[in-house]
Amino acid sequence: MNRFKNLLVIAALLLTVSSYCQDISKxxxxxxxxxxxxxxxxxxxxxxxxxxxxxxxxxxxxxxYPEARAFLVSDAAYSLDSVQRELETMGLRLKIYDAxxxxxxxxxxxxxMPDERYVADPKKGSRHNRGMAVDLTLxxxxxxxxxxxTEYDDFTEKAHRDYMNITxxxxxxxxxLEDVMTKYGFIGLPTEWWHFDYRGWENxxxxxVDFKDIK
Ligand SMILES: [Zn+2]
Numbered sequence: 623m624n625r626f627k628n629l630l631v632i633a634a635l636l637l638t639v640s641s642y643c644q645d646i647s648k649x650x651x652x653x654x655x656x657x658x659x660x661x662x663x664x665x666x667x668x669x670x671x672x673x674x675x676x677x678x679x680x681x682x683x684x685x686x687y688p689e690a691r692a693f694l695v696s697d698a699a700y701s702l703d704s705v706q707r708e709l710e711t712m713g714l715r716l717k718i719y720d721a722x723x724x725x726x727x728x729x730x731x732x733x734x735m736p737d738e739r740y741v742a743d744p745k746k747g748s749r750h751n752r753g754m755a756v757d758l759t760l761x762x763x764x765x766x767x768x769x770x771x772t773e774y775d776d777f778t779e780k781a782h783r784d785y786m787n788i789t790x791x792x793x794x795x796x797x798x799l800e801d802v803m804t805k806y807g808f809i810g811l812p813t814e815w816w817h818f819d820y821r822g823w824e825n826x827x828x829x830x831v832d833f834k835d836i837k
Pocket of ligand 1: 750755
């Protein structure tokens with residue numbers, strides 16, 4: 623009888639473990655199913671675009687995006703919409719330099735600058751390749767950029783979030799951007815004041831979908 627009881631306990635344990643595993647895989651599947659891109663200025667037309675990689679005005683000196691468009695995975699995109707709406711109460715707006723970046727473009731960056739201090743190795747992929755990172759700044763109602771510590775893609779110490787040898791206005795502007803972004807789930811990269819990842823980015827895969835294939 624004891625043996626039978628033991629068997630029952632083992633069976634119950636196995637059932638619990640297997641249902642737990644099922645829950646995890648269901649959760650993973652639902653995360654994957656939720657992956658779709660949202661175009662930032664379509665959900666909120668007050669978000670401005672200055673997509674530098676669709677021009678020659680970027681560190682590569684080349685046009686690497688065929689179109690000036692900006693996408694994030696939906697959760698991140700709708701949080702950015704909340705950021706924009708909060709900034710509007712202060713008379714400010716967001717201006718996007720870069721968001722989702724196809725892996726094919728990451729490979730071009732790596733050919734030009736194979737240095738992991740500045741560019742993510744395409745073998746590992748960037749958080750931008752997951753549609754979970756965004757580069758941006760603040761502009762006023764008229765679309766004029768607020769003064770920030772450096773220009774975009776300045777790969778010097780001056781771009782670091784803790785760099786303080788800048789004007790009080792630049793410190794204040796950098797803080798406004800960081801505070802509102804952090805409030806809605808974004809995490810600032812310590813070495814680039816303009817770069818923010820969205821929480822949970824590690825649950826998303828590196829993607830290589832061209833802009834033209836995103837409706
Ligand atoms: Zn970035």
